Amino acid sequence: MNTQENAKAQARPTKRTEASREKILAAASELFLNGGVSALSVRAIAKHAGLSTIGIYSHFNGKQGVLDALYIEGFNKVYKAMDLGDAPLTYDNVVKSCKNYLQMAYQHEAHYRLIFGESDTSYEPSAEAREAGDRAFKKLVHNSSCYIATNNLQLDKLKASLDLWAVMHGYVSISHHARANEKLPWAKMALDAAKVQLNSWK
Amino acid sequence: MNTQENAKAQARPTKRTEASREKILAAASELFLNGGVSALSVRAIAKHAGLSTIGIYSHFNGKQGVLDALYIEGFNKVYKAMDLGDAPLTYDNVVKSCKNYLQMAYQHEAHYRLIFGESDTSYEPSAEAREAGDRAFKKLVHNSSCYIATNNLQLDKLKASLDLWAVMHGYVSISHHARANEKLPWAKMALDAAKVQLNSWK
DNA sequence: TATTTAACCATAACAGTGTTATGTAGGCAA
DNA sequence: TTGCCTACATAACACTGTTATGGTTAAATA
Numbered sequence: 001m002n003t004q005e006n007a008k009a010q011a012r013p014t015k016r017t018e019a020s021r022e023k024i025l026a027a028a029s030e031l032f033l034n035g036g037v038s039a040l041s042v043r044a045i046a047k048h049a050g051l052s053t054i055g056i057y058s059h060f061n062g063k064q065g066v067l068d069a070l071y072i073e074g075f076n077k078v079y080k081a082m083d084l085g086d087a088p089l090t091y092d093n094v095v096k097s098c099k100n101y102l103q104m105a106y107q108h109e110a111h112y113r114l115i116f117g118e119s120d121t122s123y124e125p126s127a128e129a130r131e132a133g134d135r136a137f138k139k140l141v142h143n144s145s146c147y148i149a150t151n152n153l154q155l156d157k158l159k160a161s162l163d164l165w166a167v168m169h170g171y172v173s174i175s176h177h178a179r180a181n182e183k184l185p186w187a188k189m190a191l192d193a194a195k196v197q198l199n200s201w202k
Numbered sequence: 203m204n205t206q207e208n209a210k211a212q213a214r215p216t217k218r219t220e221a222s223r224e225k226i227l228a229a230a231s232e233l234f235l236n237g238g239v240s241a242l243s244v245r246a247i248a249k250h251a252g253l254s255t256i257g258i259y260s261h262f263n264g265k266q267g268v269l270d271a272l273y274i275e276g277f278n279k280v281y282k283a284m285d286l287g288d289a290p291l292t293y294d295n296v297v298k299s300c301k302n303y304l305q306m307a308y309q310h311e312a313h314y315r316l317i318f319g320e321s322d323t324s325y326e327p328s329a330e331a332r333e334a335g336d337r338a339f340k341k342l343v344h345n346s347s348c349y350i351a352t353n354n355l356q357l358d359k360l361k362a363s364l365d366l367w368a369v370m371h372g373y374v375s376i377s378h379h380a381r382a383n384e385k386l387p388w389a390k391m392a393l394d395a396a397k398v399q400l401n402s403w404k
Numbered sequence: 405t406a407t408t409t410a411a412c413c414a415t416a417a418c419a420g421t422g423t424t425a426t427g428t429a430g431g432c433a434a
Numbered sequence: 435t436t437g438c439c440t441a442c443a444t445a446a447c448a449c450t451g452t453t454a455t456g457g458t459t460a461a462a463t464a
Contacts, residue, residue: 017411017412020412020413036323037323038323038324041449041450041451042450042451042452043449043450043451051413051414052413052414052415053414053415053451053452054412054413054414054415054453055412055413056451056452057451057452057453058411058412058413062451062452063450063451063452115379115380116320116375116379116380117320117375117378117379118318118319118320118323119323120323121238121239121240121320121321121322122240122451130383133380137380137381159391159394162373162376162381162386162391162395163369163391163394163395163398165372165376165380166368166369166372166373166376166392166395167365167368167369167372167395167399168372169372169375169376169380170367170368170369170370170371170372170373170375171364171368171372173318173319173371173372173375174364174367174368174371176319177317177318177319178317178318178335178339178367178371179339179364181332184364189361189364189365190368192361192365193364193365193368193369193399196365196398196399196402197369197395197398197399199402200398200401200402219440219441222441222442243420243421243422244421244422244423245420245421245422253442253443254442254443254444255422255423255443255444256424256441256442256443256444257441257442258422258423259422259423259424260440260441260442264422264423265421265422265423324422
């Protein structure tokens with residue numbers, strides 16, 4: 001792929017290249033949204049894109065590259081959910097960011113499952129994909145840190161951020177698997193538990 | 203399989219039957235402990251057992267049955283971790299059960315990943331396997347309920363139990379995936395966060 | 405401008421997966 | 435002893451991700 005990219009930079013780009021890549025990504029995204037990762041065989045993607053499978057290898061370095069693109073999308077959605085812009089990090093706004101996170105988790109279930117390893121044991125995120133996770137985590141830590149600084153609290157910012165994240169994510173994950181058959185107000189319960197953690201910050 | 207079982211009950215049990223089943227299960231368990239679910243192809247299991255693959259279908263109804271057996275093992279380990287016998291459900295003992303849970307989660311990673319869907323998207327636990335999960339959950343609810351009753355607390359026992367579970371499991375899951383590259387005292391952090399939830403019970 | 409070269413892509417082939425089909429050997433009952 | 439049934443090995447099937455092969459087209463070079 002590096003050889004191909006170098007050759008592309010110096011030699012003969014063809015108009016069909018970007019179009020094929022977009023078709024593949026669009027096909028993969030549609031299949032993914034409707035069927036999760038298990039709907040993403042390379043043949044299904046190729047067929048849905050109206051192409052053969054070879055483009056998945058030349059454009060995405062294989063199925064992994066398609067999953068990376070979706071993984072990055074997933075963490076970008078997490079980032080956006082927690083991004084409050086320039087709003088001050090008040091208690092209510094931190095709670096709002098948690099609410100947004102939980103909303104995202106339940107609205108974009110396929111993405112959520114992918115970024116938390118509930119989708120494909122053979123998938124290992126690339127370095128670039130991991131960066132998307134790091135970026136989303138930094139936004140979480142940023143929110144917590146601003147709130148902590150604003151309120152002159154003395155506690156470990158990293159730990160506090162992880163506490164908040166763990167309880168929310170734990171609820172989502174349990175509702176996916178261990179208690180999947182129960183109809184409970186999962187998002188509300190998760191938010192309440194997050195408030196418990198937040199209220200313990202002092 | 204029902205036909206085979208009926209025939210077995212009425213006709214000719216063969217000594218080789220139980221021996222084959224045990225060989226397959228032992229082979230699967232060993233592969234699983236060393237390589238997780240991805241090490242469990244039916245051919246690998248059969249080869250390791252010194253048999254052909256057909257026994258996996260006749261004894262376990264396919265690969266799913268092998269995974270069910272391991273899933274049940276996993277939740278049985280969760281049950282045992284949280285089982286304090288007849289000990290009174292004091293604060294310290296509830297904390298101890300949480301500590302045991304986290305210890306189990308990190309010592310039996312393959313099992314833990316299996317029961318929380320981090321292993322094989324095509325695996326769906328059988329009704330029997332789900333019962334093992336229910337049983338472990340009931341032990342968690344039992345512990346929380348006894349503690350709540352002992353301390354005359356007024357709160358939702360189910361919610362309280364889930365809060366406790368969510369924060370612990372959330373930490374374990376994040377340490378598996380989202381923050382997998384970080385070396386942090388995950389079990390200690392999870393236990394501290396669990397104490398925050400516990401301390402909020404009033 | 406004509407020829408050569410490289411990129412893109414369809415298709416075939418490969419090695420692996422879980423599962424089903426087929427045939428044989430051994431054990432048990434009549 | 436014969437016939438039936440079960441357990442099991444092996445082959446075959448349909449699917450998976452990936453690599454190999456060859457044809458067409460576009461870009462570069464002479």
